Amino acid sequence: MKYASGWMMIAFSMITFSPNASAASVEWYADHIELAKSTQATCNARLQKRETLPEDVLEECRHANEAMLHAHRYTASKPMSW
Numbered sequence: 001m002k003y004a005s006g007w008m009m010i011a012f013s014m015i016t017f018s019p020n021a022s023a024a025s026v027e028w029y030a031d032h033i034e035l036a037k038s039t040q041a042t043c044n045a046r047l048q049k050r051e052t053l054p055e056d057v058l059e060e061c062r063h064a065n066e067a068m069l070h071a072h073r074y075t076a077s078k079p080m081s082w
Contacts, residue, residue, distance in 0.1 A: 023056060023059040023060040023062075023063050024060065024063060024064075026066045026067050026070070027067075028063075029063055029064050029066075029067030029068075030067040030071060033067065033068070033071055035064075036064040036065075036067040036068050036071070037064075037068065039060060039061065039064035040061070040064045040068055043060075043061035043064065043065070047061075
């Protein structure tokens with residue numbers, strides 16, 4: 001768990017302290033779903049406090065949110081035979 005908390009701190013610091021950092025992609029967040037959850041929670045908390053988020057932070061939030069949506073909505077197709 002120590003390893004995961006370190007990654008969460010990195011994700012948190014990317015959102016909080018790096019205004020010029022480029023946002024992680026949706027695919028990256030899909031591969032790191034725990035970080036997507038952490039980022040989404042941080043974004044939601046900041047938005048609930050009515051903070052104004054810079055565009056790059058909003059992009060990061062959107063990417064994490066989209067990865068979470070895809071992670072929860074994926075349903076494997078049933079095998080088809082023709």
